[in-house]
Amino acid sequence: MGRYGRVRRPIRPLVAAGIALAVVIIGAVAVASWPGPEAEADAQGDGAKSGASRAAASPATGTEPEPEPGTTRSPEEPKTKPTPKPTTSADVPVSGPGTFTTAQSQGDPVGSGPPRRYSVQVENGVDVSAADAAGEIEKILAHPQGWAAHGRGSFQLVxxxxxxxxxxxxxxxxxxxxxxxxxNTRGELNCETVDGVVVNLRRWVLGSPQxxxxxxxxxxxxxNHEVGHxxxxxxxLGCGGPGKLAPVMMQQIKGLDGCRSNAWPYDKDGTYVDGPGL
Known part of the structure; x- marks a missing residue:
């Protein structure tokens, strides 16, 4: 068999044992590193999941983790505001305590003519701010098409x-x-009294179908109508003719009689919007 025959025989079992040991070690490493079904499914997700995994594994720094190379962050979804629900007559309280809050506001006189100081009050328990209402009324009375701009009075909020x-x-x-x-305002109309103007909350909030x-x-x-009084x-006043602007002193809520609805005493050219007396 030659002088090397006895040397080869003991080597074969050692080689086989080494190969077997290597197979066992490789198999153990493979089993230990296989992610399993749940981890495999997570790894098939998008890059955002990988970034989240890195962020969870790394200590918190107070900053967002950088995206992986070749990826970009998706812009944050814009936050949409809910569409406001239209106000209906059911939203307007029918009655209140009969007590009022006075707007603590002081304005400058506007216009020319006899000086008239006015204050604004809102009944307690309704969803209208006295200060906001006073600011709105002050702007109305200072409008270029209003009474103050044409010498019918100087108005000041106090x-x-x-x-x-x-x-x-x-x-x-x-x-x-x-x-x-x-x-008799029948729960619908406004009026002028000995000490001022009464505005029906329903009309203030809802307007008029006319x-x-x-x-x-x-x-x-x-x-403008009530301050006119x-x-x-x-x-x-009545309608001055079909298609014409309705006078502000017309009771437009009762019908327009062919006129066009109009909220100002004067038109844009400074002409008083007149009509036949009733």
Missing amino acids: SSGADFVIRIATPATADKLCLAQGL FDGEPSEYRHLII EIGLRQH
Whole structure:
């Protein structure tokens, strides 16, 4: 067999044992490193999951982890605001306590003519801010198409010592205040009293179905109409003709008679919007 035969025989079992040991070690390493079904599924996700895994494994630093090379962060979804629900008559309280909060506001005089100081009050328990209402009314009376701009009066918002008061009241309270002057407002209308103006909350919030415009525009008509009475225009006016602007002293809530709804005493050219007396 040759002198090397006896040397080869003991080597074979050692080689076989070594190979077997290597197979066992490789198999153990493979089993230990195989991720298993759950980890495998997670690894098939997008790059954001990989970034989240890294962030969880690394200590918190207060900064966002950098994206993997070749990837970009998705922009954050914009937060959408819910669409406001339209206000309906069911949202306007029918009655209130009959007490009022006076806006603690002081404005500068606007316009020319007899000085008139006014304060604004809102009935307690309603969802209208006295300060906000006062600011809105102040802008209405200072408008270029309003009474102040054409010499019919100088108006100043005050919190005390007013010549007249503008009150925004629930329908039941408005009816009570107006009925004291012999006026039946039927839970729907505004009126002028001996000490000022009463604005029906329903009209302030909802406007009028006869008026072609937003409730905020109808408020202009309310104030201009009632303040018109306050400065001495006692008579209501009618429509001056089909297609013409309705006079601000017309009771537009009762119908337009062919006129176009209008919230201002004067048109854009400074002409008084007139009509036949009623």
